[in-house]
Amino acid sequence: MKKKLMSILLGAAMCMSLLAGCGNGANNNQTAAADSSDSSAQTGEEQAAVPDAAGDTADAQEQAASGEKITLQFWNVFTGSDGDILREIVDNYNKTNTDNIEIQMDIMPNDQLQQKLPAAIATGTAPDFVLFGVENLAPYVSNDSLEDISDFWDVTGVDKSNFLENVLELSHVDGKLYGTPMQYNVSYLYWNKDLFEAAGLDPEKAPATLEELSEYAEKLTDSSKNQYGLALPTNVTYMQFLWANGGDADDPQTNANLLDSEENLETLTWLQDLMVNKKVSPENITGPEADTMLQAGQIAMYMSGPWQINGLREQGINFGIAPCVAGSAGAFSPAGGCSYVIPKGTEESHKLAAYKFMQYWLTDDILKEWSQRNGFPVWSKTLMEDPEIQNDEVLNSISKATEIGRSYNLGYSLASQIDNDVMIPMFEKVMTGAATPEDALKEASEAMDKVLAQ
Amino acid sequence: MNKGKKIKLSTVAGVIFTTLIAFSVLLPILWLLVSSFKTDVGVIKFPPRFFPEEWTLHQYLYVGDSIPILQMTKNTVIFAGGVTIISLLFDSMAGYAFARMRFRGSKLLFSIILLTMMVPFQIIMTPLYIEVYKFNLLDTYLGLILPRATSAFGIYMMSSFFTGLPKSLEESGRIDGMSEFRIFRSIMLPLCKPALVSLGIFHFMNNWNDLLYPLMLTSSQNKRTLSAGLAVLVGNKVIKYGPTLAATMISLTPLLILYIFCQKYFIEGVATAGMKE
């Protein structure tokens, strides 16, 4: 009995997989073939849909006239709740666009996307367009794996001058445009107003200088309640602190190593004192853990991007947003963002269709929806005039805090190596007390020389 | 006679020890189960509570809204089920040959097969992707199943098991004039039912839970497996623990149910194999 069942199952499984293999093999044969079969399937759907939308016959005719349906494959890294909002916008685009474009989006974690995409580009199986963080641009560009889309403004007629220069700059490598901006952000200082009040501090006033930051952090730390004044995760870099005192890591233009400086030593000494002696932050935490503790009200201050806002709102935390604190040289914050890019090998008609969607994204309506629902700063000049935007309290403080944005190795092909092999280990050693600031800085500077020598 | 009456100290210690271990196993899993019913606030609340103060289905509904769970479950069943069935057959055949047959090069081949166990997936990932692409099998069920249709681990395990069976078994078959395949099918396979079930569960689970492999070889959401699909919920910059726990529970539940059913058969299988001798 069992054996019989087994052999039947086995046979069935083999047949099924073979069938599935055949069907899909044909589909995958060539992107073009896949598209045509896809589009035939879709035409079927459309025809079925026509009777429903009886009033829209004109529309339907227009669609038919504008040619075949174009299906775009779209990969992105928007896992989590902002991905839900993105999906809504894309779904809505699919329903309303008059160019017969259908976008099929596939979300995957950033790590996996970075593993898959290069192999997919090399084998010609890459999606038509991709959305990822601008810090990933440089290695793709230096390996000739992205389309140069410098003609985007001319082709679509989108007014380039309506967007902030520094935001557009993030999508450029060596003066050429490789992506259109999707969102833009810097790191902000979040603070929990209730904890400030409980500690006897003015709940409406965030620290503005490095000294104030450490002073407040000490006051806000209460280990008996498992409450910390400031969260400083150890798996990230703290350029805002180095810059505040006039230090820096490297100069991407000249390949110069700028680590070994008095300013940096001063900053690192201050940081070690804050972490090791004053113990204002939980030890060895990661970013997501710090997020969670902030949401649970166990952390009074934390520096992070706009993606915190929705979580904090949901957890009912009474919070404020301020710019990163200043040192002797001023206040700065590392800038980042996400861009739509087109992998090398995307055929022309699909590239143009992707342009259409990018153009759609750059309309004020969409940018407004994205900013309002996610708390990302506005970078369209006409949108800044919008009264609703001007009256949005969170967006206002965000915009103010965004002014101090500064590029940290963006577009530099060694950026990720500098981070992973030099900066993060240096900060980790300083913050855990595993090395003195002098030794950590010396070691990091040597490691930096090695990386820059490549 | 004596034995029944006096309860030995070692027996008591054994019971206490085994029970303690059982608790250490059950508590975290129970915690996962109840925590998936916590609210967003409840799951990260400090001080932490074991049981939710307020039970909610919110996390499950959220997961259901974000992901085509049914489609992904179907994909996973086809993928994990297909791999399990095919590789059970191939593994046991090869394992049998290595354990009970003498042929030229068997030692060498067996060592080579063992060597393949030592290859971390991360390193063959990129060449494998290109290969599957060349076969035109990217994003197909066959492309997912075929590279996994046999495993060095399975061959090794089955051969270990066959080695342990008494020598006399196939001799009697040969005397009866059975073909090698008949001997394998009618005498050997029934005897290794427990090993087969245990290997089957092993394969099924591994493939069910695998993340990187199916994510690499599928390029659209409608071929994605459950665990790879659920990875999407763990945010890129922020982790939402509530949905993460619910998603973990969702991917776990079918396996748990299967295990509860299989486990009965499993233990029966073990017992009958023991009695056969």
Place this chain on the structure above:
Amino acid sequence: MTNNKGKRKRYQAQNQKCAYLFILPSMIILSVFVFIPLIASFVISITDMNIFMKDVRFVGLKNFLRLFEDGRVRNATFNSLYFTLLEVPLQVGLALLLTVCLSKNNRYSKLLRSVYYLPFVCSMTAIGIVWSMLLDPNMGLVAYWLKQAGLETIAFLKDPKFAMPTVIVVTAWKGFGYTLTLLAAAVLNISQSLYEAAQMDGAGSFSKFIHITVPGIWPTISFCIVTSTIGAMQMFDQAYVMTQGGPLNKTETVVQYIYDRGFQTAPYDLGYASAISVYLFVIVAVMTFVLRKFILSRGEDADE
């Protein structure tokens, strides 16, 4: 006599052909989907290829020379060995101990055996998430309970000293149930008559364990040790989920470093990553060879 010999010869030739047929499907699949990619990665290790696979140049042994000067390779090798040498004995030893405790095939034993199997059903990702939440020194239940009980808490995964031991215990926690079921199945296959004979010779339970149980299940024990050693040397998921190799690279294993070089840190140096994996491959192959040849050969020799 001659007739008999000829028969046997013919029979053996047929047997040989049969054997090849039996292993054919597995060999084809393994060759195509494991060997070819493996050879590809050997070839990649002597090039400067990155994951974009463009402008590949032959660089000879440069990647291997670089490997021996890389402190992180040394650190990762140490961590992998540390993990393996503690995790495997812990997992197999615990399973063996529990096999003895649960050797009677009664309802209680069956129930506990299936309970122990439970963590094995869960994915390492799930286990990793659950344990890192429970063990979190600031938010986690375990730390909180220890504190409530007035005990000194340690930071588990956050402490450079305790991170690796914690990962080891969690891994053994997940895997011992599986090892246990394999061992238990083997124990039940030992002929009852052997025990009865020993009983008559007046052997105690410890001596029965050493002289009957262990030799009887030796192929299975050896299997468990070899496979979990190989698995442990390739440890990746646990640390990837729970520690990301930290704190201070104390849990960074060789596979994690391979992953970091090949896929996480631009310029995504596949050549170098492949060189490290060839290095790992050699280590594991040597370890397995030594294990099978000198330590575990007992049962197999007896068999031949």
